[in-house]
Amino acid sequence: MRRKILLISAVAIALAACSPPSTDGTPAPTSSGMNPSPSSTVGQLPGxxxxxxxxxxxxxxxxxxxxKxxxxxxxxxxxxxxxxxKPRDGAAGPAxxxxxxxxxxxRVDVVFDSSTKRGLTAVYEAKGKAYKFVExxxxxxxxPLVAFGVEDERATEGRCLVSIGTSDNEVISLAVEQSKANIGDKDPCDAARQAAIRVLATIRGGN
Incomplete structure (x- = not known):
């Protein structure tokens, strides 16, 4: 079940665990799980x-x-x-x-994430803690772009989560889930990076 909640809970850049998934596969955050710990809210950005x-x-x-x-x-x-x-609006932001x-x-999810107000610093701070995989x-x-996750599920599940820093306190997060035929054959983080390239180009007026 832990693997099933990875896609959306990690995109939220939460530094605490999420509750089990709801019946539609989207996890509901715990009452205190979506905010960084007090110690991570201080200090200069980026970390x-x-x-x-x-x-x-x-x-x-x-x-x-x-x-768009x-x-x-x-x-x-x-x-x-x-x-x-399909537009989605959750705790992490518009998606x-x-x-x-x-x-x-x-599948690909794009989340305009400002939930922690700490940008990529929130991901790096969680390395070895909430996220075993940070690359x-x-x-x-x-x-700057970084891949991350509760586990490294690239080869086993064909999933990759990435965040691209658009400011020191805000990111765009992308979650890619490959077709079953490509699991273990192609790196989903390559696809996630290609998606990030296109999102950035669109936002900056390149498309």
């Missing part, structure tokens, strides 16, 4: 060893229409098929999920 975001991006407009973060053409580039976009009309895989990826046009 030690965390890349600084030199050119912050204003996400106010895209947050109003999160499903990826175009139909971009989804086709990423997955080679049409996907349905959108893309899935095939008749299946749950492949920096090549930056996207200068914006």
């Amino acid at each position: 030690p060893g965390v890349p600084k975001v030199d050119h912050p991006i204003d996400l106010a407009q895209i947050k109003q229409t999160p499903c 973060a990826l175009t139909a053409a971009q989804i086709d580039e990423l997955f080679g098929q049409a996907m349905e976009a 959108c999920r893309w899935t095939p009309p008749s299946d749950t895989r492949p 920096p990826l090549p930056a996207v046009d200068g914006y």
Whole structure:
């Protein structure tokens, strides 16, 4: 069951555990689980060893229409098929999920996450604690990117979670779940990075 709650609970950048998943597969946060501990709310951003975001991006407009973060053409580039976009609004912030009309895989979630107000620092602080897997990826046009998770599920489940820093206190988080045929064959973090590239291009007016 712990693996099943990974996708959305980790995207929320919560530093505490989530409760078991609800019947629709989306975990409900515990009453005290979605806020960082008091010790992590102090100190200068970014934290030690965390890349600084030199050119912050204003996400106010895209947050109003999160499903515009990826175009139909971009989804086709990423997955080679049409996907349905469904807006979601949860504790982490405005989000959108893309899935095939008749299946749950492949899947990508894009979350405009400012839940902790600590950006990528929240991920790095959780390394070896809430997140056993934290791995920096090549930056996207200068914006730092990191893969993370409660466990490393790339090869076993075909899942990867990444966050791209859009300012020192805000991130865009993406969760990719591969089709069953690609599990163990292709790295889902590569797909997550490609999705991050396209989201960033869209937001900055590149598409």
